[in-house]
Amino acid sequence: MADLSVNICGVEFKNPIIPASGVFGYGREYEEFYPLSRLGGIATKGTTGTRRTGNPAPRIAETPSGMLNSVGLQNPGIDAFIETELPYLLQKDTVILANIAGSTPEECAEVAAKLEPTDVHMIELNISCPNVKQGGAAFGTSCVMAEQVTAAVRKATTKPLVVKLSPNVTSITDIAKAVEAAGADAVSLINTLLGMRIDIHTRRPVLHNNVGGLSGPAILPVAVRMIWQVANAVNIPVIGMGGVSTGEDAIELMMAGACAVQVGMACFTDPYAPVKIIDSMNRFLDENGIAAARDVIGTVRPW
Ligand SMILES: Cc1cc2nc3c(=O)[nH]c(=O)nc-3n(C[C@H](O)[C@H](O)[C@H](O)COP(=O)(O)O)c2cc1C
DSSP: OOBOOEEETTEEESSSEEEOTTSSTTSTTGGGTSOGGGSSEEEOOOBOSSOBOOOOSOOEEEETTEEEEOOOOOBOOHHHIIIIIHHHHHTSSSEEEEEEOOSSHHHHHHHHHHHTTSOOOEEEEEOOSBOGGGTTOBGGGSHHHHHHHHHHHHHHOOSOEEEEOOSOSSOHHHHHHHHHHTTOSEEEEOOOEEEOOEETTTTEESSTTSOEEEESGGGHHHHHHHHHHHHTTOSSOEEEESSOOSHHHHHHHHHHTOSEEEEOTHHHHOTTHHHHHHHHHHHHHHHTTOOBGGGGTTOOOOO
16 A cells, blocks of 8 residues: 655645535535545635635536536635534534635635634635736736736635646746745646537537536546646646546546646546545556656656
8 A cells, every 4th residue: 555645834634635615515415325434635615805706507418538527616605614514524524625706806815814713624726716916817818817816715714725726827837836926835736728519409509608618537637738838937836637537547646747636627527536546546656556646746857
């Protein structure tokens, strides 16, 4: 049995596998399948200052090797999260990353401040959501906005701050460097890639929101590329995700530079995916005589 543990920003993970935000709710449904303590960590559904109902249906569609979603930030709001969901999750002997979002830097900071007195282990700030103060452009699409929102949240929390980057940018390394300079302790990437499909019979977009986020195996090569570029551009840890559905995929993201790996859409196709990934990652390490998962981080040998 290889040593699967990793340490990110002083937080000890028993293994590097974390169900990604938005596909795992608050874990309750998955606990019917396996104890949540098997997981390295859990990234919770994005939580905002107040309750949100998300976007109108249809808001999910299958695509070749992936899916499009425009669920939006459907969540009960930070107060209900702290009162109802967080105490349940904190009993589960796994690292909890509270994924937070907001429409303004102030809202994001307020959500982080409310989490400060709790025992949540890490904050993951999603900067892919629209900034209403800047005409609705996502925070994560400009260095200035990404820096502003990171700095605002940094002031509001002493917890390890992971900033989750959007891939819908020209240079993800510039955004990563901007959030590092603004006080991020780590970055996670990638969020979904903007996409669109049209039903040619009705001429209607398949999603009510017209456009949505693409996730699943189709985006794995984009994730590997961006993780590799970002890991070489910053001095803070990188948590990787995007299209991972096997232990081999997770190892690939770690070789690109990820210290831990989140699993999104694969949880929908197979609720056991995260634990199967942990087991097959272990087998790969044993078969290749590698003593510890952390030994593969950033070991790609570029041509
Ligand atoms: C239905 C759905 C909801 C999501 N909700 C969130 C969210 O609330 N916050 C967030 O940061 N990312 C959210 N994501 C993005 C995922 O956490 C992840 O970054 C993305 O899906 C890529 O990983 P994957 O290809 O393994 O799914 C969501 C993804 C899906 C499919």
